[in-house]
Amino acid sequence: MTDKAFTLAEVLITLGIIGIVAAMTMPVLTGKSKYKEFETRYKVASNLLHNAVNFFHSKELMMSDNIYCTANQSGTDYCGQYRVFSEVLAEAFIGIHALNKGGTGSYAAYKYYTFTGGTRFDEGLLNDGYMELTNGMSVIVETGGTTATAIPIIFFDVNGTANKPNRMGHDTFAFVIDKGDRVCPLGSPSCKSRNTYIENTEDFTKSKYCKPNSSEAQNGITCGYFASVDRDYFQKIK
Secondary structure, three states, X not given: OOOOOOOHHHHHHHHHHHHHHHHHHHHHHHHHHHHHHHHHHHHHHHHHHHXXXXXXXXXXXXXXXXOOOOOOOOOOOOOOOOOOHHHHHHOOXXXXXXXXXXXXXXXXXHHHOEOOOOOEOOHHHOOOOEEEOOOOOEEEEEOOOOOOXXXXXXXXXXXXXXXXXXEEOOOEEEEEEEHHHEEEEOOOXXXXXXXXXXXXXXXXXXXXXXXXXXXXXXXXXOHHHHHHHOOOHHHHOO
């Protein structure tokens, strides 16, 4: 009885086929892994902001009507002290580098951020404060102006400004702190503050500010809301 075995040619052909399949599959798997990482980091960012609100309470940094110390770089006093929101927020994180601590200047983070097609994101929303966290995330603040009723927007770049894609709705998401200390991704109907951005759909392709192909300067600002309500959001974005 003769033992049967694969010939060298058959083995090489089989390995060649496996190599071709692997080459076709790896980019897809790598892409899915990257966006799974963004999804996980998005959830971490949300938790960090919740913890920051708890810190505000512990240090009595809240105002009586759920309004934060939102004075801009002008130093206008709305909190009984001359401080800007980004400086107060910086105290809620461990091991940060706040580039505008004390309200003495802003970081031009806007030059790094786009949404689709290379469209530059609205620079006026990314220049009131910047800090880097030890977990690799970057935090950018829009104070909302110098009025006592202004509501800040807090942007989290979940893998840091130094790492691409630096795209709203992909690795960068906006949050607000609503009355009653409710932390919401910007655009959520659950939070009434910043009502200009509230979305009335859970389908981001029909949204006002998270449309995949829009070239509007503020497009992508509400994508965090859709990431919170659509469990397949990170698989759908490209």
